[in-house]
Amino acid sequence: MIHKADPTHLAPTVFVVDDDADLREALAGLFRSVDLAAVTYASATEFLAAELLAARHADAPGCLVVDVRMPGLSGLDFQARLAEHGIRLPIILMTGHGDIPMSVRAMKAGAVDFLAKPFRDQDMLDAVAAALARDAERRSRDTGLQALRTAYDTLTPREREVLAQVTAGLMNKQIAGNLNLSEITVKIHRGNVMKKMAARSLADLVRMAEALGITQT
Amino acid sequence: MIHKADPTHLAPTVFVVDDDADLREALAGLFRSVDLAAVTYASATEFLAAELLAARHADAPGCLVVDVRMPGLSGLDFQARLAEHGIRLPIILMTGHGDIPMSVRAMKAGAVDFLAKPFRDQDMLDAVAAALARDAERRSRDTGLQALRTAYDTLTPREREVLAQVTAGLMNKQIAGNLNLSEITVKIHRGNVMKKMAARSLADLVRMAEALGITQT
DNA sequence: TCCGAAATCATACGGAGGGATGATCCGGCC
């Protein structure tokens, strides 16, 4: 496990999606000039095809720089489509002929920035820096949670019930009553839960349950 | 305490700030037509003066509908100024001559919406509904936290130290060592903490500490 | 059919939590 590369530490990539080849290359050059890897696509569908096939979207840190007006899928629709495919890269939108409602809609949908062309290189670089920071933060949150989920997945159904009630603050005795068990059995499940979740204290376990969204009915 | 009115349940008020008297009144009428209380101001400074004097901002649920271009304080500066005064009402901005960068800046700063004039009445009402929902949600989160803070404020310095280490998962014995106390003293502080915080279990206490952002150095 | 994982329970012991009672000491405050 220690030998597996941690995607969080990979160099991030800026994915440029624009039907204007000149602009694509200009942007890619701009990003590379500040030591950022850049990949270009001529359309949203091209990006989706490539990324879904590569299946890299799950572990590729980076962000998207997308023109809102493109043949086929528009930037705004693209924004919505990404979520469906589980791609959660932060998006920076660009437009040559956008209006205020469009920019507001994009920002509401979670875009990091919305730049009207022409924009200054520095504005784009600032936006990309913000987007990459947002992506890195989401990733670190996600990997923490994923480790917890992996551990949680190893629990048996009974152990999960016990976990829920333990972290709800019930005593072994009460849990035993609720589940129609003897207290000793609850203790055993409880001990197993602590081991499997690698919790060093009840406080630990409570925080884990909190992060996992485990609630007691 | 039970007899004090819960601001959460007061009817929300829409605060309209615009230097155009006709538009002010038109908007106030629109809001009242859907049974929303509306108060109008001709400028940002007028709003701040009135609200800060009334000291109602702390418990008045509602939202702001503000024109970005006004004599004196602009809508965007106004947005920044509110935070300084501790006023956290959601803001909807309007503009007659805005541009995309302005709208993006406003949205980044947390505006609920940014409407270009002329807008449809329904769009404004939708925006206000969203703003009021956001305000109500923040309020309910805040009041929950405030109850916790009130309880936490009653703790003595020693009790807070013990709380921090208890919720960090340390045993009484270890806490006693860290604080150079006997175990029995820790137990007493611990018991006092449970009473004062009204925690019915350790799990409870851990969640409270989590919500309060209490971390162990 | 046999094995292993899951689930169940008993007994027993040691450690940890938690309350009650009683006591001392110190520093503000009326």
Add this chain to the structure above:
DNA sequence: GGCCGGATCATCCCTCCGTATGATTTCGGA
């Protein structure tokens, strides 16, 4: 000076937690 709250500690006692040892049952897969 006297009072009170905060902090400190002891002793006693009971409950709760955790784990080890040993054992049974059930169920699904090799």
